[in-house]
Amino acid sequence: MRDDNGLNAMMTGLGRNARAAAKVLAAASSEAKNAALSAAASALRTRRDEILSANRRDVAEAEQRSLSGALLDRLVLNEARVESMARGLDEIAALPDPVGQEIARWSRPNGLDIARVRVPLGVIGIIYESRPNVTSDAGALCLKAGNAAILRGGSESFHSARAIMDCLQEGLRRAGLPAESLQLVPTTDRAAVGILLKMTEFIDVIVPRGGRSLIERVTEESRIPLFQHLDGINHTYVQASADLAMAREIVLNAKMRRTGVCGATETLLIDRAAADSHMAPLVRDLLEAGCEVRGDGAVQAVDRRVCAAAEEDWATEYLDAIISVRLVDGLDDAIDHIERFGSHHTDAIVTGDPASAEAFLARVDSAIVLVNASTQFADGGEFGMGAEIGISTGKLHARGPVGVEQLTSFKYLVRGAGQVRP
């Protein structure tokens, strides 16, 4: 028997188990699902030392392979991070159960009563990179929405993810739900991802979470629909009518609060009419906060620390303390720039003019469009959705933050009294 045959059989086994578990989960009560989440949170707390020891093994291996500092930081768990995972599970348990919710209901002239009701999607495949906490966060969200999930973590967090998955499965067992509701691909073999992405019979949607190379591979290879998250090339556009203090606070927050999140602003657009009044303070704030500023000629004139922006800067997601800054000639020019270079993720206008605000909201084709607020609000928690599995930049099914509701489908329930169609 060749090795890849063994891998195929193993992956098919995961798929079959997940499909069977999904059938049970679809009919599971909110109480059972919440009990599983709470019991999993307890298990994370009780088995903390086991998790930390598994994590030390991952970290030691990563250090040998000279992983970069940022990646290493994402990988490391400590007591606080384990507690934060456990608290995350408790919070998801406390969310309303989307399954069974009636989204709409109406009657037809012939007396048919039609209801549109949320149901689970089925089986969700999650492919992610180094952060071990995704195992519990993403797994729990899928479970809450009545879905089974197959998780494939990064090889660098393999032992940590396995220890966390043990806790999730302990929670499921204690609540009388199938342990196979959540499964981790038990190998670091990269070929397993290729197989997963073609298991159309067993998986209904794939959620990739990671950097650009992961997303590109998944998009290229997957035969299963994706909740895709492409770049967050987000813009904040400042008009002359904007209150200067407000603009300064928003721009600084949008770029610098956390530079590595997908809702961070990467390009600042300033109206030419605001060049004299707003440009210098906005640019200096950023420079003084330690942000590298890359600008066009007018922006460079503000301060000698501003470097020249190259054409590719406008299409770059820095995820770092770098911003590109450009003067634009009014609303149309700003929207054209966003349309040309943006990634349809999150864009904001700072303005004192209600007509410009409404035009920006209407015309910018992004998942999230904001007026007078920081782009860093692009987050399911900040939207009041509780928790999110990611932000979708696709337009189908889920757009923007993907929370428990977005992890459901629906069906139509039609109640009649003998109606036949003429």
Added chain:
Amino acid sequence: MRDDNGLNAMMTGLGRNARAAAKVLAAASSEAKNAALSAAASALRTRRDEILSANRRDVAEAEQRSLSGALLDRLVLNEARVESMARGLDEIAALPDPVGQEIARWSRPNGLDIARVRVPLGVIGIIYESRPNVTSDAGALCLKAGNAAILRGGSESFHSARAIMDCLQEGLRRAGLPAESLQLVPTTDRAAVGILLKMTEFIDVIVPRGGRSLIERVTEESRIPLFQHLDGINHTYVQASADLAMAREIVLNAKMRRTGVCGATETLLIDRAAADSHMAPLVRDLLEAGCEVRGDGAVQAVDRRVCAAAEEDWATEYLDAIISVRLVDGLDDAIDHIERFGSHHTDAIVTGDPASAEAFLARVDSAIVLVNASTQFADGGEFGMGAEIGISTGKLHARGPVGVEQLTSFKYLVRGAGQVRP
């Protein structure tokens, strides 16, 4: 220059035009879109003879190629069918415009006001077979929802589709909207479909409309998300508590009203407890209506005209006056059968027992689940959606009838007063 290079360039041109038109359409008023639809309806009426003459050319070619009677019937246009297309456009013009509708709106504790608002999907690719009326029906639905569309009809209806498309584009021009909002692939070259299915940059979703071989090709080749419509292997399940007269009327209608529609019942499941009371009348009604009945042993005992059902009958979408009939041992057995052989499209229970009805509604995992009504109600018009582009058996984005609302996406509009994220 090689031929396929010419084809690629031509298809890319269609894609670019569609994307540019979509941008205009997204901002178009309801009035402009409706004016285009009404003007197109007028054009269909005014240019009726032109359309019929183009259709005669298609029919003559089809007859030379000895197309089957059913396909020929779908292809043929006459005055009534052209008028019916025109009326279809008027009806779509009269529907409410989904674009801009606020689906949800809420405020956050920090004062952010968040609205979820419908927006067009963008560009829709429609691949269909012989019926020329799809050109106007599907094109008009896309336009109503603010989308551009690229339509690829069957080669057998090429001239008819072109004549109809001329009317649609005349309507668009008269309303001051880009004629490229709706475009027909101007070649019957089959390679064009392969190119269309990979134009991820220009097309947001593909809607295939046709038989199984078309759907399979599209599913296999497409790199663009689909609103897929697989088989309609639909069940009607009759319990002993069902009113016999109601059951007879529903079963006969569900199977025989129109046998070629995707909502037709293909399998009748009868509870063993209803064998003495319900089975004989239900089976005889079908036989007398000219339906071939294929059954298990118990069903064959009812009437010598009943043939033996083979295993593959349970998994067959006949789309014809044929039905498979089976006795089942209660609700669980019925649901197991539907889960195993069904296609998650439309399934019905006929019962006098409310608990069974609710259990069936909750547990059957199909787009449409009915109680005491005919499966032939599986239709956007019957649901009150106005018109539909098809029925989706997928679970993502659109499930069940795909009407104008399902042809939209949404975005989040966030209105602030200077909020930054802590």
